[in-house]
Amino acid sequence: MKFKLTLLLLLAALTFSYGQDNRAFxxxxxxxxxxxxxxxxxxxxxxxxxxxxxxxxxSSSKLLHLKCTATTYSSFDSYFKIRDLYESYVNPRTITxxxxxxxxxxxxxxxxxxxKYNHKTNRVNSVIKKKTKNTASGFWDKKENVKxxxxxxxxxxxxYKIRTLDIKKAPIGASDSFTVLFDNxxxxxxxxxxxxxxxxxxxxxxxxxxxxxxxxxxxVLKGSNSNLLWLTADENKIPVFAKFKIAVGSGExxxxxxxxxxx
Amino acid sequence: MRKLSIILGxxxxxxxxxxxxxxxxxxxxxxxILAAIFGIVAFLKARNQDLPTHVIQVVxxxxxxxxxxxxxxxxxxxxxxxxxxxxxxxxxxxxxxxxEELEDIIITD
Numbered sequence: 179m180k181f182k183l184t185l186l187l188l189l190a191a192l193t194f195s196y197g198q199d200n201r202a203f204x205x206x207x208x209x210x211x212x213x214x215x216x217x218x219x220x221x222x223x224x225x226x227x228x229x230x231x232x233x234x235x236x237s238s239s240k241l242l243h244l245k246c247t248a249t250t251y252s253s254f255d256s257y258f259k260i261r262d263l264y265e266s267y268v269n270p271r272t273i274t275x276x277x278x279x280x281x282x283x284x285x286x287x288x289x290x291x292x293x294k295y296n297h298k299t300n301r302v303n304s305v306i307k308k309k310t311k312n313t314a315s316g317f318w319d320k321k322e323n324v325k326x327x328x329x330x331x332x333x334x335x336x337x338y339k340i341r342t343l344d345i346k347k348a349p350i351g352a353s354d355s356f357t358v359l360f361d362n363x364x365x366x367x368x369x370x371x372x373x374x375x376x377x378x379x380x381x382x383x384x385x386x387x388x389x390x391x392x393x394x395x396x397x398v399l400k401g402s403n404s405n406l407l408w409l410t411a412d413e414n415k416i417p418v419f420a421k422f423k424i425a426v427g428s429g430e431x432x433x434x435x436x437x438x439x440x441x
Numbered sequence: 442m443r444k445l446s447i448i449l450g451x452x453x454x455x456x457x458x459x460x461x462x463x464x465x466x467x468x469x470x471x472x473x474i475l476a477a478i479f480g481i482v483a484f485l486k487a488r489n490q491d492l493p494t495h496v497i498q499v500v501x502x503x504x505x506x507x508x509x510x511x512x513x514x515x516x517x518x519x520x521x522x523x524x525x526x527x528x529x530x531x532x533x534x535x536x537x538x539x540x541e542e543l544e545d546i547i548i549t550d
Contacts, residue, residue, distance in 0.1 A: 217467075217468055218468055218471060220467045220468055220471070222468070223520045226520075234536075234539070234543070236540065236543050236546070237544060238544075238545075238547055239543075239546060241543060241548075243536070247532075249522045249528065250523065251520045251521060251523065252521050252524075253520075254464050255524075257464065259523075261525070261528045263532060263535065265532075265539075267539055269548050276546050276548075279535050281531055294542060
């Protein structure tokens with residue numbers, strides 16, 4: 179009996195770990211969020227975050243373009259203007275990334291990062307570009323060939339990959355980890371299913387999976403259960419609410435609208 | 442105690458007015474409430490000692506202005522994204538580049 183129970187739990191955990199094909203989203207999905215930053219205990223809406231998907235056809239293949247943008251509200255533009263672009267071109271079925279771009283413009287700070295994946299050799303051709311006054315072109319470039327583990331993804335592909343996991347079969351307390359390539363470094367992100375909760379969102383009252391996100395080997399995310407993500411407990415697994423605590427402060431991400439959903 | 446309350450009340454009231462006109466207007470509530478508390482303390486002390494309350498009235502006036510402005514902005518301000526023309530251009534440029542880069546890839550799985 180004990181053996182059967184262990185086997186059942188193991189199977190459930192494995193199901194959470196190895197998600198199936200993408201049944202959560204399709205091309206044409208548009209999610210709009212409002213990002214609030216905690217200032218002296220008061221949450222202030224500072225930016226709009228968009229997550230969009232579209233189709234990208236090349237002569238030989240069909241890819242899914244996952245795009246995330248962050249834009250500060252006009253009232254904050256004169257103080258700290260943010261225009262960030264994060265995008266990944268992935269296999270529509272398995273969410274395996276092939277190309278990743280990150281172009282950030284944050285209060286005068288500029289950075290461009292590009293990863294081109296070679297999954298046969300498990301290597302990534304990386305280009306990092308920053309603005310500098312020390313060169314004639316005004317830019318500082320770094321090209322590198324980075325070795326990655328099998329299954330390593332960029333941050334955008336990872337966020338979408340979580341949505342494809344078969345969470346409904348996972349028991350409370352189940353966890354999974356993903357290796358994320360960020361700034362040419364591989365970081366392990368761990369997701370733990372804390373509970374099933376019903377929360378009020380702009381999309382209505384939604385039953386959600388509450389996940390805790392933590393990292394190992396880096397201090398990007400602070401606290402053990404301070405970074406939380408609520409995904410709707412349906413086939414779409416829309417990220418409706420998130421609480422984050424990073425080195426420079428804490429805040430929240432709330433959904434404003436969701437269109438073009440798959441289910 | 443009365444003088445200290447007036448000074449602190451004035452400082453917090455001015456700070457509340459400044460914050461209420463900035464995009465961080467929600468933060469104005471904290472110094473405004475503190476200014477009101479110090480204002481009340483100073484007013485009670487002044488009344489007990491039969492001293493003038495002109496400066497305390499200024500504290501209250503500034504507190505009311507900042508609270509009204511912050512409340513108005515909290516209710517009626519609609520958060521709107523600013524100019525995204527440059528970002529759109531960047532997105533289009535990166536998409537064109539990506540199309541070229543991905544031309545040679547073959548999805549195997």
